[in-house]
Amino acid sequence: MERLKSMVPDTLKAVVGASSADDILSTSASLLHFFLALPEFQLMVRDLVDPERCVSGKNKDAALDAKQKGNRCFSSADFSGALAFYSQALIVAPFDARDKDKNLVSVLYVNRAVALYKLGFKIECLRDCNRALQISPGYAKAWYWRGKINASSENYEDAMADLHVANLMETSSGGKRQIEGEMKLLQVQFTTTSGSLTQHDENIFKISDVPHEVKVKSIVMPHKGRGMASTGEIPPSYLVHSEEPYAAVILKNCRHRYCHYCFNELPVDAVPCSFCAIPRYCSEHCQLKAGHQSRNNVEEVSLHVEVPTEIENHIREVTSENWEEKIPEHFPEHRHECLDANWPAVLPHEVVLAGRVVVKSLVQRRDLVEIKALDLSYSYTELAVEVKLELCIYAIVLLVCLQRSLSLDLPVNPYFVYQIIIIMCQIRLNSMAIIRMKSSDPNTPQDPHRKLSSNEAASASTIEQVSVGQAIYAVGSLFNHSCRPNIHAYFLARTLFIRTTELVEAGCSLELSYGPQVGQWSCQDRLKFLGEKYCFRCQCRSCSVVNLSDLVLSAFHCVHPHCSGIVLDTFDIKSETEKLKQSRHAGDIYSLEPYVQVDKFGDLYAGEMDHNAQEKSYSSLHAGVGYCLKCGSHCDLESSCLMVSKALGNIKRLQDGIVRKELSSSLLSNALESLDQLRKVLHAYNKSIAEAEDSIAQAFCFIGELQCVMEHCKSSIQILEKLCSPDHVVIGYELVKLLSIQLSLGDVDAGETLNRLVIIFEHHYGSHAAVVFPYLKSFKREARKLCEVEDS
Numbered sequence: 036m037e038r039l040k041s042m043v044p045d046t047l048k049a050v051v052g053a054s055s056a057d058d059i060l061s062t063s064a065s066l067l068h069f070f071l072a073l074p075e076f077q078l079m080v081r082d083l084v085d086p087e088r089c090v091s092g093k094n095k096d097a098a099l100d101a102k103q104k105g106n107r108c109f110s111s112a113d114f115s116g117a118l119a120f121y122s123q124a125l126i127v128a129p130f131d132a133r134d135k136d137k138n139l140v141s142v143l144y145v146n147r148a149v150a151l152y153k154l155g156f157k158i159e160c161l162r163d164c165n166r167a168l169q170i171s172p173g174y175a176k177a178w179y180w181r182g183k184i185n186a187s188s189e190n191y192e193d194a195m196a197d198l199h200v201a202n203l204m205e206t207s208s209g210g211k212r213q214i215e216g217e218m219k220l221l222q223v224q225f226t227t228t229s230g231s232l233t234q235h236d237e238n239i240f241k242i243s244d245v246p247h248e249v250k251v252k253s254i255v256m257p258h259k260g261r262g263m264a265s266t267g268e269i270p271p272s273y274l275v276h277s278e279e280p281y282a283a284v285i286l287k288n289c290r291h292r293y294c295h296y297c298f299n300e301l302p303v304d305a306v307p308c309s310f311c312a313i314p315r316y317c318s319e320h321c322q323l324k325a326g327h328q329s330r331n332n333v334e335e336v337s338l339h340v341e342v343p344t345e346i347e348n349h350i351r352e353v354t355s356e357n358w359e360e361k362i363p364e365h366f367p368e369h370r371h372e373c374l375d376a377n378w379p380a381v382l383p384h385e386v387v388l389a390g391r392v393v394v395k396s397l398v399q400r401r402d403l404v405e406i407k408a409l410d411l412s413y414s415y416t417e418l419a420v421e422v423k424l425e426l427c428i429y430a431i432v433l434l435v436c437l438q439r440s441l442s443l444d445l446p447v448n449p450y451f452v453y454q455i456i457i458i459m460c461q462i463r464l465n466s467m468a469i470i471r472m473k474s475s476d477p478n479t480p481q482d483p484h485r486k487l488s489s490n491e492a493a494s495a496s497t498i499e500q501v502s503v504g505q506a507i508y509a510v511g512s513l514f515n516h517s518c519r520p521n522i523h524a525y526f527l528a529r530t531l532f533i534r535t536t537e538l539v540e541a542g543c544s545l546e547l548s549y550g551p552q553v554g555q556w557s558c559q560d561r562l563k564f565l566g567e568k569y570c571f572r573c574q575c576r577s578c579s580v581v582n583l584s585d586l587v588l589s590a591f592h593c594v595h596p597h598c599s600g601i602v603l604d605t606f607d608i609k610s611e612t613e614k615l616k617q618s619r620h621a622g623d624i625y626s627l628e629p630y631v632q633v634d635k636f637g638d639l640y641a642g643e644m645d646h647n648a649q650e651k652s653y654s655s656l657h658a659g660v661g662y663c664l665k666c667g668s669h670c671d672l673e674s675s676c677l678m679v680s681k682a683l684g685n686i687k688r689l690q691d692g693i694v695r696k697e698l699s700s701s702l703l704s705n706a707l708e709s710l711d712q713l714r715k716v717l718h719a720y721n722k723s724i725a726e727a728e729d730s731i732a733q734a735f736c737f738i739g740e741l742q743c744v745m746e747h748c749k750s751s752i753q754i755l756e757k758l759c760s761p762d763h764v765v766i767g768y769e770l771v772k773l774l775s776i777q778l779s780l781g782d783v784d785a786g787e788t789l790n791r792l793v794i795i796f797e798h799h800y801g802s803h804a805a806v807v808f809p810y811l812k813s814f815k816r817e818a819r820k821l822c823e824v825e826d827s
């Protein structure tokens with residue numbers, strides 16, 4: 036991209052930079068004309084679409100090489116290593132390649148099944164045996180291992196039938212003897228009351244919670260454009276919206292860990308795309324939904340002997356592809372991208388997402404005259420020159436790639452470039468990051484029934500949110516932003532869910548947070564982020580009134596230790612004064628009374644005032660730079676700032692020590708001293724203190740001093756409760772940490788923490804709380820045990 040950008044002549048760059056939304060068509064024409072005549076551009080596009088140069092193509096030699104490495108690991112009993120190499124081989128193995136006389140993919144599935152068997156992954160082993168048999172129904176080894184795994188799961192009837200088929204298919208006498216030995220053993224164990232190893236796909240969520248009757252409608256709001264509002268009163272925790280994405284794409288750094296369709300964590304028996312070496316799916320179900328087609332090169336089974344009907348039925352049942360299950364009409368997102376093309380692997384994920392939107396729109400309209408995908412707002416004119424140039428170039432590259440890799444006759448003309456630019460601008464403004472909770476995903480190997488104990492519990496239970504995908508939701512995009520939202524959005528698989536977090540009155544707008552929230556970011560930072568990322572100046576109420584959180588987030592303490600007043604520096608006081616000018620509600624300022632001398636503002640808010648009175652009051656606030664807003668005492672901000680920066684330096688060194696796993700006692704004692712200093716000079720609710728408390732808690736966790744971890748964790752939560760609110764979802768995340776420590780310590784307060792945690796999570800995730808946080812179950816079990824011990 037940088038090379039292409041640098042080739043654009045300055046005059047053309049200037050035209051693009053100065054272009055407005057109305058000029059996109061003419062700018063597209065000039066740029067397209069320039070690039071189509073540029074040999075470097077043609078070379079680059081050829082690399083992106085040429086199957087010969089494709090990095091994402093299948094490669095038999097690489098597959099055989101990985102298989103051999105897997106075999107070596109297996110021989111030395113390194114089954115995890117073998118599993119990894121067989122999985123790697125499956126990703127690059129061409130679907131029709133042969134290994135000696137067998138289909139290579141089936142061989143690899145069976146090899147992986149055996150490694151999974153050795154590692155105790157029963158369901159995964161069975162699934163891999165089935166996959167091998169669906170490609171090669173006559174593969175004796177696959178039947179044999181299917182029999183073994185069914186037998187070990189006490190599924191004797193199936194096991195016997197599998198071994199019977201294995202024996203029929205096996206051609207070597209040694210092999211037959213082994214199978215017969217196994218059958219004899221099984222005969223002894225055989226019981227008809229077998230527990231069946233049911234094959235279910237755990238990665239597909241069964242969503243029982245559907246939105247209640249619709250209580251939302253689209254409205255047009257002053258300064259915010261379209262938005263969504265309630266039609267009647269909506270209770271808290273009410274599911275107001277759920278939606279599948281118009282199009283979605285996985286982030287590049289998540290390709291190896293998450294399913295490319297549903298974005299859940301991949302199981303150990305992930306299924307690769309049969310045609311290219313990039314996507315991995317958690318199941319055939321996801322693979323099919325992403326656009327995979329049923330295979331027609333399945334091998335024939337030829338049985339030379341008479342077999343009983345039940346065995347014939349068993350073979351048919353196991354080997355027939357179970358892909359005919361009813362899948363709702365769905366656009367195959369990945370299908371057009373995997374015809375040996377490089378571009379989906381190489382171009383940024385937003386560009387691939389734009390490609391998916393374009394193709395879906397074309398396929399749905401069934402004509403190639405116009406792409407009219409989404410009716411979403413976008414910004415172009417306000418974008419920086421470099422951003423505009425990049426968008427235009429990517430649109431041209433994408434169009435040419437789509438034209439060459441699709442069998443559709445897609446015209447490469449300025450009008451199409453223009454439409455793709457608009458789609459890219461819509462994606463910039465409206466796409467949502469699909470989030471997963473790290474270490475709390477329902478499909479992580481973490482066992483939700485495991486006992487929480489020792490300092491492992493303390494360190495493992497930090498909730499981290501990870502962006503795994505980017506998606507466009509047609510209706511979800513209409514919800515506007517508020518820095519104090521009244522709805523909460525989250526994802527299960529690809530589905531977006533939106534729930535109220537408070538009682539919403541009839542006609543009230545429903546607004547979620549695009550990222551920055553009161554208590555987490557300062558007002559200035561929120562405005563900056565929203566301006567840069569979404570091109571708007573936030574008009575939510577929280578940005579126009581004075582909030583305690585905005586005042587204290589980075590404030591200093593009054594020089595009098597017992598005064599709770601706030602001392603602001605120039606930067607904060609300027610912006611807060613600006614808000615005061617806008618404020619017309621006395622209540623906004625009176626609620627700050629414990630921290631600010633309200634009398635100073637007098638009747639400022641009691642309605643319309645004369646200009647001089649306003650000026651006088653504001654200037655008295657201006658005079659407060661470095662002065663306590665409550666008692667007026669002066670604070671030497673210069674020396675305070677120096678002290679804070681030194682103390683924060685020590686906290687940073689402690690954090691680095693934790694990351695490097697090198698924690699000396701001097702690092703910890705310096706950090707504790709620094710925390711004391713921060714407490715002296717910063718306001719009691721300053722966010723830096725909460726962060727320092729948290730880092731120190733982590734350090735104590737590292738050395739196993741759980742009592743200290745608990746104390747610092749509680750202190751951090753107390754500050755966050757003031758900054759956000761006691762029932763904010765981030766408090767829930769912090770309570771997870773505290774609870775796991777309390778459980779490890781056998782602290783009886785754990786029950787109370789658990790109750791708070793459950794209330795917060797159910798408030799934000801409703802009946803999905805247990806799916807999003809599967810370990811809630813083990814927390815409940817542990818807390819119950821603790822209470823029983825206490826009672827007895």
Ligand SMILES: C[S@@+](CC[C@H](N)C(=O)[O-])C[C@H]1O[C@@H](n2cnc3c(N)ncnc32)[C@H](O)[C@@H]1O
Pocket residue numbers: 258259260261262411412464465512513514515516517569570571572573574575
């Ligand atoms: C995802 S869209 C929301 C729907 C949009 N209002 C529409 O008419 O399509 C985001 C855009 O809505 C507007 N918007 C959303 N929240 C806003 C807020 N708090 N203040 C001002 N504008 C807002 C901005 O123009 C922003 O770029």
